Amino acid sequence: MMAGFFGAAILGAYVLGKAIHGLWGNLSNRDWFSRAVPTLAAVTDEDKAMYATMIAGVIALVVTLRTYRRPDVREWTDEVASELIKVKWPTKKDVTNSTVVVIAASAVATLYLALLDRLWSFVTGIVYGTGS
Structure with a gap:
C-alpha cells in the first residue's frame, strides 16, 4: 500500500517539477520579471531544472505524507487493494x-x-x- 503512495509522490514531483521549471523559464524571459527579481531571472536553465525538481519533491513529499496520515484515505486504499486482488x-x-x-x-x-x-x-x- 505504501508503494502506491510512494509512486504517486514520485509522479507528482516529476509533473510539478516540470511545471515549475516551465513557468520559471517562461517568466525569466519577461522584462518585468527580470527587473523585479533579477537573481531568479539570472539562474541557468540546468539550475532551474534542479531547483524546480527539489521544490516539487518537497511539495510532493508533504502532500503525500499528509494524505497518507488520513485514516479515511488509508481505509479506501486498503479497500481498493483488496478489490484488485479479487479481479481475474x-x-x-x-x-x-x-x-x-x-x-x-x-x-x-x-x-x-x-x-x-x-x-x-x-x-x-x-x-x-x-x-x-
Whole structure:
C-alpha cells in the first residue's frame, strides 16, 4: 500500500517539477520579471531544472505524507487493494490473442476504407468529368 503512495509522490514531483521549471523559464524571459527579481531571472536553465525538481519533491513529499496520515484515505486504499486482488486478470496468451484480433480487424477495416475511398474518388471523377 505504501508503494502506491510512494509512486504517486514520485509522479507528482516529476509533473510539478516540470511545471515549475516551465513557468520559471517562461517568466525569466519577461522584462518585468527580470527587473523585479533579477537573481531568479539570472539562474541557468540546468539550475532551474534542479531547483524546480527539489521544490516539487518537497511539495510532493508533504502532500503525500499528509494524505497518507488520513485514516479515511488509508481505509479506501486498503479497500481498493483488496478489490484488485479479487479481479481475474487475463493470461498472457489471452492478451496476445486479443491483440492479434485487434490488429487484424484494424488492417481489414483500413483496407475496406481505402477501397471505398478509391471507389468514391473514381465515381466523383466520372461525375465531375475529371477522370475516366
